[in-house]
Amino acid sequence: MKGKHSCELLDEDRFAAPDDLKDEKGYDYYEMDRQYGKTTHNACANQPCRNRCCEDNPCSNGGTCTELCNHAKQKFNCTCAKGFFGKLCEKKSPTSRKQLQLQAKRPKNSTVYTLYDPASKSFYQTFCDLTSETGFVSTLIESFSLADNNNFKNQPFLKDHPVSQNSFKWNKFRLSLPIMNSTLSHSTYVRATCDFNTDGLVTTDYLRAKTTDLNILQLNSRPCVKMEYINIRGYH
Numbered sequence: 001m002k003g004k005h006s007c008e009l010l011d012e013d014r015f016a017a018p019d020d021l022k023d024e025k026g027y028d029y030y031e032m033d034r035q036y037g038k039t040t041h042n043a044c045a046n047q048p049c050r051n052r053c054c055e056d057n058p059c060s061n062g063g064t065c066t067e068l069c070n071h072a073k074q075k076f077n078c079t080c081a082k083g084f085f086g087k088l089c090e091k092k093s094p095t096s097r098k099q100l101q102l103q104a105k106r107p108k109n110s111t112v113y114t115l116y117d118p119a120s121k122s123f124y125q126t127f128c129d130l131t132s133e134t135g136f137v138s139t140l141i142e143s144f145s146l147a148d149n150n151n152f153k154n155q156p157f158l159k160d161h162p163v164s165q166n167s168f169k170w171n172k173f174r175l176s177l178p179i180m181n182s183t184l185s186h187s188t189y190v191r192a193t194c195d196f197n198t199d200g201l202v203t204t205d206y207l208r209a210k211t212t213d214l215n216i217l218q219l220n221s222r223p224c225v226k227m228e229y230i231n232i233r234g235y236h
Contacts, residue, residue, distance in 0.1 A: 051075055063089035112168045115139075119182045125168040126175060132201035138191065141180050145171035157216045170197040180217065187211050189228075206231050 054065035059078035066077045080089035110129045117124060129138040144152050148171055155161040155174075162176035175183065184190070191208040193201060206229070213226040230236055 058088055060084070060089045117179050117182050120176075120178045124165045124175065124179060126165070126173075127168065129201075136189065139183055139187075140173070141183060142174040143170050143197070144173065148172045156219065158218065184211060184217065190214055190216055203231050204234050
């Protein structure tokens with residue numbers, strides 16, 4: 001009856017976007033199908049069919065459209081320009097750790113996050129401390145237990161020695177040299193402490209220095225650097 005029924009044409013079908021379509025009481029789903037026939041003329045290797053789906057170029061942000069005819073449910077494909085992704089190249093790739101965190105709805109908890117490094121174009125895991133010091137956000141670059149000390153004591157920071165950066169572990173962890181370089185280039189302070197994963201930030205056995213004064217990637221055997229704060233077993 002008029003006013004009680006309607007028909008909605010969807011942008012995707014159940015094959016192209018199976019996770020987006022959910023059963024809902026009172027609604028029926030119908031498919032529109034298209035059949036293709038092979039031809040012996042007007043066809044070439046790089047354009048085996050002509051379905052006119054690329055005439056208006058549905059690909060956004062400089063993407064290139066290619067018509068497809070192997071399956072009636074997949075009529076075209078978008079090859080996205082650098083920096084964009086998605087079926088129609090409508091989504092912008094994250095270009096920095098800050099941008100990725102904003103996409104994650106402004107996280108407020110100190111926990112392990114998966115971050116994106118634009119320099120190496122790779123994802124990695126590390127602990128981000130967002131709460132222990134007001135006005136500061138810290139990214140962990142190395143952590144190890146006393147039992148695993150031998151795996152790190154002969155590996156200076158200037159040497160590329162990634163450990164568990166794709167599967168975070170407090171007792172045995174270190175970022176790769178390229179990611180440490182990228183992280184430090186956006187950092188203003190560097191700090192070191194003990195037992196953070198169990199005790200939180202305790203200023204006994206703790207140091208903090210500006211990255212302009214202390215470059216951990218260029219430490220000499222006996223460096224003399226300026227510290228903003230240092231406390232060793234209660235002495236500071």
